[in-house]
Amino acid sequence: MLKKKSTWIVLGLIALAVGLSAFSGNKKKPQKPRPYKIDLPEFVLDYFEPMPMPADNPMTEEGVELGRYLFYDGILSADRSMSCAACHKQANAFSDPRRFSIGVKGDIGIKHSMSIVNIGWSSFFFWDGRSKSLEEQANDPITNPIEMANTWEVVLPRLQSHPDYPNRFYKAFGSANITKDMVLKALSQFERTIISFNSRFDRYFYGGDANALTAQEERGMELFFGGGSCNHCHSDVLLTDNFFRNNGIDIKPDSGMAKNTKLSQDIGKMKVPTLRNIALTAPYMHDGRFKTLEEVVDFYLDSVHIKSPNLDEHMSLLTNRPIFVASDRKALVAFLKTFTDSTLITNPKLKDPNAF
Numbered sequence: 001m002l003k004k005k006s007t008w009i010v011l012g013l014i015a016l017a018v019g020l021s022a023f024s025g026n027k028k029k030p031q032k033p034r035p036y037k038i039d040l041p042e043f044v045l046d047y048f049e050p051m052p053m054p055a056d057n058p059m060t061e062e063g064v065e066l067g068r069y070l071f072y073d074g075i076l077s078a079d080r081s082m083s084c085a086a087c088h089k090q091a092n093a094f095s096d097p098r099r100f101s102i103g104v105k106g107d108i109g110i111k112h113s114m115s116i117v118n119i120g121w122s123s124f125f126f127w128d129g130r131s132k133s134l135e136e137q138a139n140d141p142i143t144n145p146i147e148m149a150n151t152w153e154v155v156l157p158r159l160q161s162h163p164d165y166p167n168r169f170y171k172a173f174g175s176a177n178i179t180k181d182m183v184l185k186a187l188s189q190f191e192r193t194i195i196s197f198n199s200r201f202d203r204y205f206y207g208g209d210a211n212a213l214t215a216q217e218e219r220g221m222e223l224f225f226g227g228g229s230c231n232h233c234h235s236d237v238l239l240t241d242n243f244f245r246n247n248g249i250d251i252k253p254d255s256g257m258a259k260n261t262k263l264s265q266d267i268g269k270m271k272v273p274t275l276r277n278i279a280l281t282a283p284y285m286h287d288g289r290f291k292t293l294e295e296v297v298d299f300y301l302d303s304v305h306i307k308s309p310n311l312d313e314h315m316s317l318l319t320n321r322p323i324f325v326a327s328d329r330k331a332l333v334a335f336l337k338t339f340t341d342s343t344l345i346t347n348p349k350l351k352d353p354n355a356f
């Protein structure tokens with residue numbers, strides 16, 4: 001009898017020890033998130049600069065993955081129906097094929113949703129530059145009444161009671177107490193991975209593959225850098241200088257950047273959009289007024305409003321250019337189409353993680 005009792009005690013102690021060690025295993029410090037390495041082709045660093053990174057939001061594998069889940073999740077919108085990807089679609093280089101996006105309440109915006117590829121190099125966001133960081137920007141669509149129309153009082157408890165999110169936040173930020181700051185940081189980390197530098201133009205221009213463009217496209221390139229002066233604003237490896245400029249689409253322009261700076265010299269200035277993947281991101285301009293690249297090229301060659309206030313100085317080169325005959329216009333359009341990066345729209349790492 002006694003013998004039996006002691007066996008039970010020994011067994012009990014072993015069970016306790018195993019239990020305790022399992023418990024302390026759970027309590028172990030979280031695995032440190034693994035730093036995320038941005039994969040850039042060499043020419044970007046040779047001709048340009050590394051992506052700037054905010055000191056308080058270093059990219060990690062876990063943060064990027066969490067951001068990707070959030071980017072594709074309707075949970076952030078008032079009625080759970082709309083994710084960021086509703087207006088920034090991978091198939092359209094993360095822009096919206098509709099002229100104006102429609103929010104959860106059916107409201108129609110007044111600006112075209114632009115592509116957000118290579119957005120990590122931007123310092124000011126939106127067509128009028130009203131936002132100064134990606135982290136700050138991401139708050140806008142979530143709370144904007146004509147977009148996702150939500151509030152943080154609603155979003156945070158939803159994420160907190162989700163079966164997976166607390167653990168994902170724990171892995172990314174070392175805390176399962178989800179905050180607005182963590183949501184915005186994770187979204188921004190994912191957005192910084194939306195990178196696109198793999199077009200036929202890149203293979204030709206930076207990769208030295210003389211066969212990557214046709215003769216017509218080569219002619220278009222001459223015009224882009226030459227008589228068209230397009231590269232003065234759509235410049236560098238990003239094909240934008242990320243500045244704010246008035247390209248003369250209206251005689252009485254939208255207040256543009258002035259809406260935000262309140263300076264009359266900023267009236268009509270809009271963010272210069274990247275031309276990367278431009279064949280995929282129609283319609284064009286801040287208000288999506290042009291449906292095709294042919295219309296855009298005709299505008300630059302025939303209809304620039306030279307009396308538009310604050311017309312950019314670089315536009316004078318374009319308005320005083322040599323004549324472009326019909327075949328030149330076609331060549332310029334053909335060249336613009338060589339900016340398409342087909343690997344961007346099929347990149348599995350940028351797809352909806354729930355869609356598999």
Ligand code: HEC
Binds near residue numbers: 071082122127148
């Ligand atoms: C209802 C459609 C809609 C949704 C949903 C939406 N966006 Fe946008 N997004 C837009 C529009 C339209 C603009 C341009 C608005 C402007 O400039 O005033 C924009 C602009 C942006 C920009 C600025 C790009 C630049 O070059 O400056 C970023 C970044 C962005 N959105 C990220 C997001 C993220 C992240 C989410 C989800 C949290 C999101 N968007 C959800 C429509 C949307």
Ligand code: HEC
Binds near residue numbers: 228272284285287318
């Ligand atoms: C002075 C600077 C400047 C020059 C030069 C310039 N652009 Fe632009 N481009 C802009 C700005 C700014 C916008 C956005 C304007 C707006 O939406 O109101 C734009 C918009 C565009 C768009 C639409 C992009 C989108 O995502 O909607 C295309 C395409 C384009 N430009 C092509 C060209 C071509 C081709 C040339 C040369 C013939 C050219 N640009 C010359 C500044 C310039």
